[in-house]
Amino acid sequence: MSKVWVIAKHSYWVNFRKPGFLLWTFGLPVLGGLALALFALLGATAVASAVSSIVPEANPIGLVDETGQFSDVPELFGERLQLFESEDAGRSALEADDIANLYIVGADYLTDGSIRVIRSDGASTLDVSREIVEAYLSDQLLRGAGIESEVRTRALRGIESISEIELNAAPDDEGEEEDFLATFFVPYLLGIFLVSSIFVASGYLLTSVTEEKSNRVVEILLSSVEAWQLLAGKVLGMGLLGLTQIVVWYGSAIILAYVATVALSVSGLSLLNRPSILILTPIYFVLGYTLYAVLMGASGALGTNQQEAQKSAGLFSMIAAAPFFLLFVIIANPNAIIARALSWFPLTGPMTMLLRLPFAEVPWIDVVVSIGLSTAAIPLAVWFGAKVFRTGILAYGKHLKWGEVLKMLRSA
Amino acid sequence: MQQVMLKVAGLVKRYGDFLAVDHVSFEVYRGEIFGLLGPNGAGKTTTIRHVMDIITPDEGEVMVMGSPPGKTRERIGYLPEERGLYRDLKVLETLEYLGELKGMKRSAAHDSALRWLKMVDLDDRADEKVSTLSRGMQQKLQFIATLVHHPDLLILDEPFQGLDPVNVELIKTLIRDLQAMGKTIVLSAHQMNLVEAICERIFLINKGKGVLYGPLDEIKRRHAHQQIRLRTSTPLNGIELPGVLDIHQRDGIYLLTLADDTDPQSVLPSLLERSISIDTFEVATAPLQEIFVSIVQQEDPT
Numbered sequence: 210m211s212k213v214w215v216i217a218k219h220s221y222w223v224n225f226r227k228p229g230f231l232l233w234t235f236g237l238p239v240l241g242g243l244a245l246a247l248f249a250l251l252g253a254t255a256v257a258s259a260v261s262s263i264v265p266e267a268n269p270i271g272l273v274d275e276t277g278q279f280s281d282v283p284e285l286f287g288e289r290l291q292l293f294e295s296e297d298a299g300r301s302a303l304e305a306d307d308i309a310n311l312y313i314v315g316a317d318y319l320t321d322g323s324i325r326v327i328r329s330d331g332a333s334t335l336d337v338s339r340e341i342v343e344a345y346l347s348d349q350l351l352r353g354a355g356i357e358s359e360v361r362t363r364a365l366r367g368i369e370s371i372s373e374i375e376l377n378a379a380p381d382d383e384g385e386e387e388d389f390l391a392t393f394f395v396p397y398l399l400g401i402f403l404v405s406s407i408f409v410a411s412g413y414l415l416t417s418v419t420e421e422k423s424n425r426v427v428e429i430l431l432s433s434v435e436a437w438q439l440l441a442g443k444v445l446g447m448g449l450l451g452l453t454q455i456v457v458w459y460g461s462a463i464i465l466a467y468v469a470t471v472a473l474s475v476s477g478l479s480l481l482n483r484p485s486i487l488i489l490t491p492i493y494f495v496l497g498y499t500l501y502a503v504l505m506g507a508s509g510a511l512g513t514n515q516q517e518a519q520k521s522a523g524l525f526s527m528i529a530a531a532p533f534f535l536l537f538v539i540i541a542n543p544n545a546i547i548a549r550a551l552s553w554f555p556l557t558g559p560m561t562m563l564l565r566l567p568f569a570e571v572p573w574i575d576v577v578v579s580i581g582l583s584t585a586a587i588p589l590a591v592w593f594g595a596k597v598f599r600t601g602i603l604a605y606g607k608h609l610k611w612g613e614v615l616k617m618l619r620s621a
Numbered sequence: 622m623q624q625v626m627l628k629v630a631g632l633v634k635r636y637g638d639f640l641a642v643d644h645v646s647f648e649v650y651r652g653e654i655f656g657l658l659g660p661n662g663a664g665k666t667t668t669i670r671h672v673m674d675i676i677t678p679d680e681g682e683v684m685v686m687g688s689p690p691g692k693t694r695e696r697i698g699y700l701p702e703e704r705g706l707y708r709d710l711k712v713l714e715t716l717e718y719l720g721e722l723k724g725m726k727r728s729a730a731h732d733s734a735l736r737w738l739k740m741v742d743l744d745d746r747a748d749e750k751v752s753t754l755s756r757g758m759q760q761k762l763q764f765i766a767t768l769v770h771h772p773d774l775l776i777l778d779e780p781f782q783g784l785d786p787v788n789v790e791l792i793k794t795l796i797r798d799l800q801a802m803g804k805t806i807v808l809s810a811h812q813m814n815l816v817e818a819i820c821e822r823i824f825l826i827n828k829g830k831g832v833l834y835g836p837l838d839e840i841k842r843r844h845a846h847q848q849i850r851l852r853t854s855t856p857l858n859g860i861e862l863p864g865v866l867d868i869h870q871r872d873g874i875y876l877l878t879l880a881d882d883t884d885p886q887s888v889l890p891s892l893l894e895r896s897i898s899i900d901t902f903e904v905a906t907a908p909l910q911e912i913f914v915s916i917v918q919q920e921d922p923t
Contacts, residue, residue, distance in 0.1 A: 211724075212722060212724075215718075215721045215722055216722070219718050223707075223709075223710070424705035424706070424707070424708065425701070425703045425704050425705035426704075426705050426706060426707060428675070428701040428703050428704060429699065429701060429704060429719065429763075429766065430722065431673070431675045432673045432694065432697070432699035432701070433694055433719070433722035433723050434694075434722055435674075435691070603670075603675065603676075
């Protein structure tokens with residue numbers, strides 16, 4: 210174990226000193242601080258306008274009223290809805306790409322409730338546009354029934370804010386209102402950075418193995434330690450490096466969130482204080498990193514240079530990155546079946562859970578199964594990784610393909 | 622009875638259908654410099670990797686200082702043929718790390734590293750990055766990296782590779798000094814003149830098989846061509862000597878070719894009887910280079 214620790218310490222310090230690591234680890238909190246300062250200086254409106262310039266507004270929904278009962282578009286629907294006199298006028302607007310879809314409210318809508326939707330070729334009708342149209346129709350019908358505006362608005366908007374108060378909390382200890390920053394932006398960044406720290410630490414591991422193989426240091430190392438000790442030391446060292454990154458990011462995130470809450474009345478701290486985040490994040494990091502790093506280390510041993518090693522690691526990288534490809538599906542519904550399935554599969558589980566946790570309270574069964582299966586997969590990965598590592602690390606000058614390695618392992 | 626430091630018995634290693642090492646056996650004794658020789662691809666490095674427990678044999682046994690390989694890593698210093706260093710690490714830091722991996726405490730590795738750096742005139746470069754050293758300096762650094770942890774057995778695979786004549790002499794002297802300190806050295810090299818100069822016994826491996834093994838002097842005598850080298854001021858033209866088939870002069874030295882059954886020692890009295898003044902009398906032995914080449918070519922005439 211002492212030799213594993215010597216290798217771990219060495220791997221840690223050699224990579225900690227790299228400018229790229231220092232910049233990424235400590236530069237990010239500095240950037241966060243600068244962004245917060247900018248927010249404080251320019252105000253939320255300016256930031257919102259900057260965001261809206263990056264994310265373009267969608268086209269309004271067109272609507273033709275054949276019942277003759279709906280006359281105008283209340284302010285509540287803003288720019289999202291546009292009325293047309295006739296179907297032809299609406300079709301022209303759709304062809305000119307001025308509207309997203311054209312809803313035609315039939316003359317018998319009050320009795321049969323039927324509506325036709327015309328959409329551009331190849332486009333789809335989003336649920337959100339249907340919700341807007343339904344809300345508009347409800348509003349108009351309520352108005353027709355003589356319900357006053359304020360009541361109609363509340364009926365349509367439903368609950369907009371919930372403040373949670375603990376039974377014995379002090380009067381001023383009320384929960385903060387959750388806003389966009391707290392419900393989307395912070396969880397999004399938190400998930401992305403946690404997962405990226407796994408990739409960063411594993412990437413350093415892959416580089417380190419490839420370097421030692423290509424500059425032939427590895428033969429000297431293997432005369433002093435066994436192959437599994439070398440791999441284990443590197444996995445441990447780089448894992449500690451990744452944890453350092455997380456601690457720095459997490460610590461600075463808490464400080465920045467505190468500053469944001471106190472100075473700018475922006476919420477975000479509650480997320481970082483959630484027990485499920487605090488306890489499960491390090492567990493999933495360790496599980497995800499260990500599994501992925503062992504396979505990266507083994508892959509690194511197969512190539513003669515960085516490029517070849519990355520090629521060998523490609524399959525695992527693709528699998529591990531799967532939750533990223535489905536990021537928006539996971540964000541839209543953190544407990545969707547696809548998110549749950551990815552959570553249960555050991556190679557994608559820890560990454561997926563790190564992305565899900567900040568967005569929702571994840572069912573406990575998912576937590577138990579994902580931790581259980583990933584934990585069970587680690588000894589298998591270590592056994593397989595160490596065998597591949599030992600086979601590949603001394604094969605100089607030849608890029609071993611996975612097929613060749615498996616053949617060599619079978620005949621060994 | 623000499624103490625066996627390394628014993629290789631019936632070692633076999635296959636890679637698929639390729640037989641890399643084929644029933645190789647030899648012993649290395651305490652305090653000797655032992656030559657492990659062979660052409661490229663003969664199986665030397667594979668044999669050494671078994672000794673270092675980097676690979677495991679298919680058959681046979683390796684015992685290092687009476688223990689299976691792997692149990693004695695801390696007592697072996699290994700300079701591999703395929704070697705390199707961390708280019709971005711400092712010289713001293715490199716030696717400290719490698720010392721620690723051999724079970725030394727960081728402080729002990731530090732002190733030892735400084736001592737060895739001084740011995741090879743690299744102490745003023747201790748805090749510089751390895752990448753700033755010349756090729757020769759890096760070779761010396763690699764050499765002392767095998768010594769930092771005070772090993773009892775040294776395995777040096779091509780230690781003279783890439784060195785200029787001055788540094789070859791330095792390393793040669795160091796190897797002799799290490800022997801004087803009681804270390805056992807297994808030396809693999811292609812420079813036969815250097816092997817001849819420092820090795821006492823050799824093992825020649827070719828195509829995975831041991832083809833020559835024993836004390837170097839004995840091997841050289843065994844492969845001699847029944848010849849005597851004689852330096853004399855007396856002209857030997859026309860002189861007949863019993864048991865001598867031919868007398869030939871080259872570069873001021875007479876080469877006397879003997880009959881197969883003639884003992885070279887019996888020629889000396891015949892020379893003295895004829896009042897021939899003798900400056901030097903030497904039973905000619907074959908150079909190791911010649912023995913090496915002839916054996917390897919015999920095995921593979923192409």
